[in-house]
Amino acid sequence: MIQPLTDAKPYTLTPGSNGVIETQTLEVSIGPQHPSTHGVFRMDCVLDGESVVALKPVMGYLHRNHEQLAERMAWLGSMPYTDRLDYFNSMTNNWAYALAVEKLAGIKVPDRAEYIRVIMAELTRLLNHSCVIGFMLQDLGAWGTPLLYAFRERERILDLYEAVSGSRMMCNYMRFGGVRVNLTDENLATAKDIATRFPRFLDEFEKLLTNNEVLLARTQRVGVLPKELAINAGISGPMARASGVDYDLRKVDKYGVYGRLEFRVPLGDIGDVYDRYYIRVLEMRESIKILQQALRDIPQGPHIAPEVKLRNFKIPPGDGYGRIEGPKGELGFYLVSDEGGKQPYRYHVRPPSFINLTILEDMCVGHKVADVVVILGSVDIVLGEVDR
Amino acid sequence: MGFIGKGLFEGMVVTARNFVGSYFDKERLVTVQYPEERVQVPENSRTFPFLVFDKDSDPVASMRCVACKICEVECPPQCIYIVMDRDEKGKPQQRPKVFDIDISVCMQCQICVEVCPFDAIKMDNNYEKSQYGRFDELVEHLPELLKSNEFYNKIKPTEATAVDAKLKADAEKKAKKAAPAAKPAATAAKPAAPAAPKPAPVAAPTAKIAIPDDAPFTPEQRQWLSGYLSTVAASGVAPAAAAPVAGTPAAPATEAPAGNWPWHDPGLGMQRRLDLAKETPIADKLMAAMAQTDCHACGYDCRGYADAIATGAETDLSLCLPGEAETANMLKKLMQEAGKL
Amino acid sequence: MEAIEKIKEIAAQAVPAAKIEIINSTPAAQQPALLVDREHIYAVGKFFKEDPRFQMDFCSCVTAVDYLPKADKSGCIEVVYHLYSVAQKQGPIVLKVRAPRELDQCRVPSLTPLWRACEFQEREAYDLYGVKFDGHPDLRRILMWDEFVDHPMRKDYVPPPDYEWEPTPHDDTLQRAVEEGGIMPPTAREELEKAKKK
Ligand code: SF4
Ligand code: SF4
Numbered sequence: 001m002i003q004p005l006t007d008a009k010p011y012t013l014t015p016g017s018n019g020v021i022e023t024q025t026l027e028v029s030i031g032p033q034h035p036s037t038h039g040v041f042r043m044d045c046v047l048d049g050e051s052v053v054a055l056k057p058v059m060g061y062l063h064r065n066h067e068q069l070a071e072r073m074a075w076l077g078s079m080p081y082t083d084r085l086d087y088f089n090s091m092t093n094n095w096a097y098a099l100a101v102e103k104l105a106g107i108k109v110p111d112r113a114e115y116i117r118v119i120m121a122e123l124t125r126l127l128n129h130s131c132v133i134g135f136m137l138q139d140l141g142a143w144g145t146p147l148l149y150a151f152r153e154r155e156r157i158l159d160l161y162e163a164v165s166g167s168r169m170m171c172n173y174m175r176f177g178g179v180r181v182n183l184t185d186e187n188l189a190t191a192k193d194i195a196t197r198f199p200r201f202l203d204e205f206e207k208l209l210t211n212n213e214v215l216l217a218r219t220q221r222v223g224v225l226p227k228e229l230a231i232n233a234g235i236s237g238p239m240a241r242a243s244g245v246d247y248d249l250r251k252v253d254k255y256g257v258y259g260r261l262e263f264r265v266p267l268g269d270i271g272d273v274y275d276r277y278y279i280r281v282l283e284m285r286e287s288i289k290i291l292q293q294a295l296r297d298i299p300q301g302p303h304i305a306p307e308v309k310l311r312n313f314k315i316p317p318g319d320g321y322g323r324i325e326g327p328k329g330e331l332g333f334y335l336v337s338d339e340g341g342k343q344p345y346r347y348h349v350r351p352p353s354f355i356n357l358t359i360l361e362d363m364c365v366g367h368k369v370a371d372v373v374v375i376l377g378s379v380d381i382v383l384g385e386v387d388r
Numbered sequence: 389m390g391f392i393g394k395g396l397f398e399g400m401v402v403t404a405r406n407f408v409g410s411y412f413d414k415e416r417l418v419t420v421q422y423p424e425e426r427v428q429v430p431e432n433s434r435t436f437p438f439l440v441f442d443k444d445s446d447p448v449a450s451m452r453c454v455a456c457k458i459c460e461v462e463c464p465p466q467c468i469y470i471v472m473d474r475d476e477k478g479k480p481q482q483r484p485k486v487f488d489i490d491i492s493v494c495m496q497c498q499i500c501v502e503v504c505p506f507d508a509i510k511m512d513n514n515y516e517k518s519q520y521g522r523f524d525e526l527v528e529h530l531p532e533l534l535k536s537n538e539f540y541n542k543i544k545p546t547e548a549t550a551v552d553a554k555l556k557a558d559a560e561k562k563a564k565k566a567a568p569a570a571k572p573a574a575t576a577a578k579p580a581a582p583a584a585p586k587p588a589p590v591a592a593p594t595a596k597i598a599i600p601d602d603a604p605f606t607p608e609q610r611q612w613l614s615g616y617l618s619t620v621a622a623s624g625v626a627p628a629a630a631a632p633v634a635g636t637p638a639a640p641a642t643e644a645p646a647g648n649w650p651w652h653d654p655g656l657g658m659q660r661r662l663d664l665a666k667e668t669p670i671a672d673k674l675m676a677a678m679a680q681t682d683c684h685a686c687g688y689d690c691r692g693y694a695d696a697i698a699t700g701a702e703t704d705l706s707l708c709l710p711g712e713a714e715t716a717n718m719l720k721k722l723m724q725e726a727g728k729l
Numbered sequence: 730m731e732a733i734e735k736i737k738e739i740a741a742q743a744v745p746a747a748k749i750e751i752i753n754s755t756p757a758a759q760q761p762a763l764l765v766d767r768e769h770i771y772a773v774g775k776f777f778k779e780d781p782r783f784q785m786d787f788c789s790c791v792t793a794v795d796y797l798p799k800a801d802k803s804g805c806i807e808v809v810y811h812l813y814s815v816a817q818k819q820g821p822i823v824l825k826v827r828a829p830r831e832l833d834q835c836r837v838p839s840l841t842p843l844w845r846a847c848e849f850q851e852r853e854a855y856d857l858y859g860v861k862f863d864g865h866p867d868l869r870r871i872l873m874w875d876e877f878v879d880h881p882m883r884k885d886y887v888p889p890p891d892y893e894w895e896p897t898p899h900d901d902t903l904q905r906a907v908e909e910g911g912i913m914p915p916t917a918r919e920e921l922e923k924a925k926k927k
Contacts, residue, residue: 106757211395234846320758
């Protein structure tokens with residue numbers, strides 16, 4: 001029989017022998033089907049009331065053994081698969097793989113191709129950072145507004161990608177020794193147009209967000225990542241720089257033609273979620289500077305090294321590691337070639353967002369469960385890359 | 389710093405401006421009411437591959453694909469399946485009988501297009517391909533895959549024009565190469581001439597010797613050969629100059645202009661080709677065992693691959709994709725016969 | 730940074746007991762590695778991390794490679810660490826350590842106590858290659874599910890049959906799907922049966 005509500009006994013809390021109410025910790029599994037996990041990702045949280053006591057990330061739901069697939073096909077065959085690692089930034093993934101292979105095989109890339117790569121990579125950084133901020137604010141409860149503003153801007157970049165490479169997200173654009181198709185003047189004009197428009201969008205975006213009291217209250221001093229821990233845990237990209245780690249591979253390795261371009265590396269000092277938000281805004285501004293220089297300086301010439309064969313491409317035995325500064329951090333490829341050299345013997349991806357998750361627990365412990373999603377949002381993960 | 393809530397207020401102004409602006413400003417309103425409205429896709433845009441044919445009257449005969457299977461091998465997710473067409477006698481027809489692309493697996497990467505040496509496969513830009521099933525419905529067969537060159541020109545004008553120009557230039561070059569090839573052959577007596585297919589008529593001192601129609605010669609060659617043999621037969625002198633040349637490995641075959649080897653004709657069967665190359669050095673015999681498509685599937689042309697095997701630069705005997713197992717086995721056999729294996 | 734021979738010398742001085750060997754990369758890549766024996770990899774790693782000349786504070790990439798036994802040499806699992814220095818902006822120093830392929834002997838010391846960066850990556854190497862890292866605080870599977878038994882990235886791993894019928898690889902996959910009762914449309918099954926009878 002269902003008791004009428006009025007008859008229900010009032011629930012009382014009885015203090016224990018020491019006068020304190022005894023409570024239990026609660027284990028909550030956030031995800032894998034949760035919109036704030038940016039895909040199929042799970043966090044096993046132990047909560048004390050609302051605060052996080054422990055948190056273990058659980059991943060692998062999207063695991064498809066990308067590395068083994070690559071070890072079963074020719075070098076070129078994995079290029080389209082790298083698009084699907086971090087499906088937001090296929091251009092930089094392509095570049096990282098091409099760079100690693102070029103390093104192993106000792107291929108010299110023509111100048112124009114290098115500039116095209118820089119242009120594409122910086123456009124990718126723009127679209128990634130603006131969307132990440134959008135997603136993070138979505139997790140904060142800003143609903144779609146900032147995200148859709150970001151998507152509107154991203155649309156222009158994707159249109160350019162489609163016009164150049166044929167596809168909006170799965171570009172498959174880079175080749176060993178260059179890029180697949182040359183940029184036409186029309187494409188360059190579009191890129192210039194994007195570069196001139198983007199600051200306006202950024203200004204608007206910042207007006208919407210940077211001083212917003214709600215954003216400040218929710219993000220400042222939340223999920224602090226100390227500098228030493230960031231270095232020790234191999235954190236890279238905007239996340240490390242928000243903690244004040246001065247490490248940008250574009251400056252350190254000077255791969256491509258970054259050595260010739262002038263830009264600064266913004267650094268945060270506290271390493272909280274707000275810093276990670278703001279560092280991305282600043283990085284976008286630097287990216288625009290790089291874009292403008294690259295568009296100004298791009299030389300004429302071949303877009304691909306002519307001696308590189310498309311088929312029957314071989315690499316002498318040995319190994320090597322090539323890495324670039326992807327929008328999410330250091331994206332590296334460790335490749336081993338053995339006798340024959342027609343396909344990778346070992347193909348390993350060093351995915352930045354996977355390694356950046358290492359310290360998720362450290363950042364979340366002590367915060368409220370509602371902050372966990374914000375912290376995760378500020379890490380900037382893409383599950384295609386985490387799980388591979 | 390202003391009052392508390394200034395940031396919020398400013399944000400509101402931004403959203404309000406966007407909201408109102410979306411009614412007037414094209415920049416702020418970017419959505420399209422699909423499917424009533426459609427955006428024009430850029431020319432480069434790609435979805436799934438299709439096969440190009442040249443003549444509307446006979447798509448199957450005029451398709452550019454020669455079933456060399458390069459795309460089948462190179463396709464990263466392995467979604468292409470090709471069976472070469474053969475006539476009743478089992479002679480390869482240089483075109484696919486079955487050409488399937490499983491578009492549920494195809495990842496639109498365009499690698500098949502890039503590796504095809506014959507410009508036979510290109511990317512479509514039709515993005516509306518939904519089906520009611522996920523098995524057979526999503527496998528495209530030859531009839532669906534074949535699209536005309538006009539269609540290709542329509543969807544990708546710039547690219548198609550360039551391809552057309554390239555193909556035309558190639559054809560012209562080939563024709564030009566074939567034309568002078570006949571002339572020097574007359575003086576230098578290239579291996580091609582003496583190795584003519586079983587020139588039994590030589591014995592018969594008829595005035596005119598006809599070269600069989602299916603013999604692998606260009607019209608010019610045929611004319612010359614016919615004349616040559618006729619004069620030889622008429623004078624009653626054996627082609628003295630020619631006979632020794634045929635047997636000597638002295639003349640490195642690579643010097644001969646392409647297309648001047650009698651067996652270099654994909655229309656001939658394997659046995660026929662080998663017969664034609666019977667008296668020749670090992671490299672030529674090996675070459676005769678290839679599929680003769682010059683498709684570069686092996687990384688060389690037919691000549692180059694044969695030379696590479698003969699010199700030992702290439703040890704893999706299974707690289708000739710269009711020749712399938714037949715060629716691989718024959719290569720092995722020939723190498724064993726020559727004592728090189 | 731110094732030449733690899735010099736680095737090797739310095740490391741050998743610091744950890745005298747360690748057996749260190751140089752392994753070359755591809756000629757173009759020029760990233761020679763130091764192969765260190767299992768007993769001393771931790772000490773060598775610690776030295777590179779703490780020595781002021783190197784200060785390798787950033788462990789970028791950790792992975793394993795499976796070398797099958799060949800006619801002339803026995804197989805091994807090689808764990809590769811790529812170290813960089815954020816403080817001095819130099820690198821990489823590549824450390825390699827080898828363990829036998831047999832699952833029960835496939836153990837190497839974990840470098841997670843030195844670099845947190847190794848935590849997930851060593852877990853991944855354990856998951857996919859079966860390398861056990863002694864001293865790892867939390868060595869569990871990371872990408873595969875917990876009940877999974879094998880280590881799928883090993884070169885001799887045989888994947889279980891894929892029952893889902895895919896038209897693409899055609900004949901043999903199809904054949905297998907029929908034999909093992911995979912999912913496939915009825916038409917395909919009929920056709921295949923017909924072909925079999927013929
Ligand atoms: S690569 Fe060969 S089989 Fe494939 S479409 Fe081109 S000609 Fe046909
Ligand atoms: S586009 Fe890529 S996946 Fe599709 S058939 Fe061609 S090579 Fe295969």
